[in-house]
Amino acid sequence: MMRESERMYALLLDMKYQDRLFGSLEGFTKKGNGALACCPFHDDPLPTLVVYADRPEYFCFVCSSRGDWLSYLQRREGLSFSEALSRLTAEAGLLPAGYDKARWEEDLERAHLLEIAAGYFTTQLFSPAGEETLHYLYRRGYAMGEVEGAAFGFFPGFENLKSYLQSQGIGDDILDAVLSAVWDRDADGCTLAIPFRDSCGRLMGMVGRDITRTGREAYRPLTDLSVLKDVPFLMYRARKQEQVIVAEGLLDALLVDQIGIKPAVAIGKEGLSEGQADALSAYGVKQCLLCLGNGSQKGQKTIEAARILESRGIDAAVLPLPHQYDDLDCFIRSTDLHDFKRLLKKPVCMGEWSTDS
Numbered sequence: 001m002m003r004e005s006e007r008m009y010a011l012l013l014d015m016k017y018q019d020r021l022f023g024s025l026e027g028f029t030k031k032g033n034g035a036l037a038c039c040p041f042h043d044d045p046l047p048t049l050v051v052y053a054d055r056p057e058y059f060c061f062v063c064s065s066r067g068d069w070l071s072y073l074q075r076r077e078g079l080s081f082s083e084a085l086s087r088l089t090a091e092a093g094l095l096p097a098g099y100d101k102a103r104w105e106e107d108l109e110r111a112h113l114l115e116i117a118a119g120y121f122t123t124q125l126f127s128p129a130g131e132e133t134l135h136y137l138y139r140r141g142y143a144m145g146e147v148e149g150a151a152f153g154f155f156p157g158f159e160n161l162k163s164y165l166q167s168q169g170i171g172d173d174i175l176d177a178v179l180s181a182v183w184d185r186d187a188d189g190c191t192l193a194i195p196f197r198d199s200c201g202r203l204m205g206m207v208g209r210d211i212t213r214t215g216r217e218a219y220r221p222l223t224d225l226s227v228l229k230d231v232p233f234l235m236y237r238a239r240k241q242e243q244v245i246v247a248e249g250l251l252d253a254l255l256v257d258q259i260g261i262k263p264a265v266a267i268g269k270e271g272l273s274e275g276q277a278d279a280l281s282a283y284g285v286k287q288c289l290l291c292l293g294n295g296s297q298k299g300q301k302t303i304e305a306a307r308i309l310e311s312r313g314i315d316a317a318v319l320p321l322p323h324q325y326d327d328l329d330c331f332i333r334s335t336d337l338h339d340f341k342r343l344l345k346k347p348v349c350m351g352e353w354s355t356d357s
């Protein structure tokens with residue numbers, strides 16, 4: 001099950017509700033992937049408030065005011081939580097039942113803390129400490145712009161992260177309540193940090209990769225991921241897309257997303273879950289191009305994924321990789337972009353596909 005607030009925000013973002021919510025602010029101007037406006041929380045002659053277009057959040061560069069749209073309405077208009085909630089759910093065409101204020105506050109603090117952590121990890125990746133991890137990405141075929149676009153980071157260990165957050169004024173109470181509760185203290189060897197956003201774009205988790213290992217064991221959650229278990233990775237980039245590539249690994253999906261020809265999501269090594277299929281269906285996906293990789297196990301996962309998708313009225317087809325490539329990432333890295341485009345032109349329907357073809 002998705003969070004109630006997640007579904008509400010995703011619907012509102014798809015309506016570009018941020019333009020209405022923030023559009024009356026002085027100096028409101030669309031800029032790149034979002035907008036800028038004069039901050040209503042400090043005396044602001046120049047627009048310094050960033051309104052994001054791909055997540056329900058805002059941030060002021062000068063006074064550091066930040067939050068999501070529910071907290072914005074409470075602070076800006078003096079509404080209570082339930083008044084702000086009623087306003088936003090009504091705009092989204094939903095009922096305000098089932099929302100929980102305590103859980104909303106938890107999500108807000110978690111996303112806030114992880115955004116600060118992700119910003120720190122990004123700067124670390126381009127510092128001497130992150131050199132080895134950055135070179136690993138280059139060796140895997142990522143270009144500089146793709147590394148930035150995918151928002152990879154270098155995770156310098158839990159204690160360094162904690163000291164950094166303290167230096168940013170995060171209090172010990174929040175560190176205890178949020179960081180200690182969500183962060184896996186045994187993941188220090190996983191230096192490549194991959195942000196995992198929920199379906200409305202809030203940063204709710206992180207996955208790490210140990211660059212000295214290969215295969216599926218190299219990945220490890222840096223944070224608790226239970227709130228993301230029904231959210232395909234990169235779902236927030238694939239909402240309202242009729243045709244979506246479904247890959248297994250996060251790096252497969254990120255690479256395809258950065259190439260920008262077709263949206264892609266990743267479902268992880270366990271295969272497609274019922275909850276993930278519900279999310280794809282709820283966000284309007286009509287056809288999934290399954291590209292889970294070669295081998296009999298992955299073949300079984302492909303058949304099972306197709307069955308689950310079809311039970312929800314989503315068409316499933318397969319992108320068959322030439323047998324010498326294990327997965328999509330490996331195929332894209334070892335071939336030419338034309339080969340990938342050719343692959344996209346030839347999806348095979350389930351009836352014509354067999355695991356040994």
Ligand SMILES: [Zn+2]
Binds near residue numbers: 060062
């Ligand atoms: Zn401000």
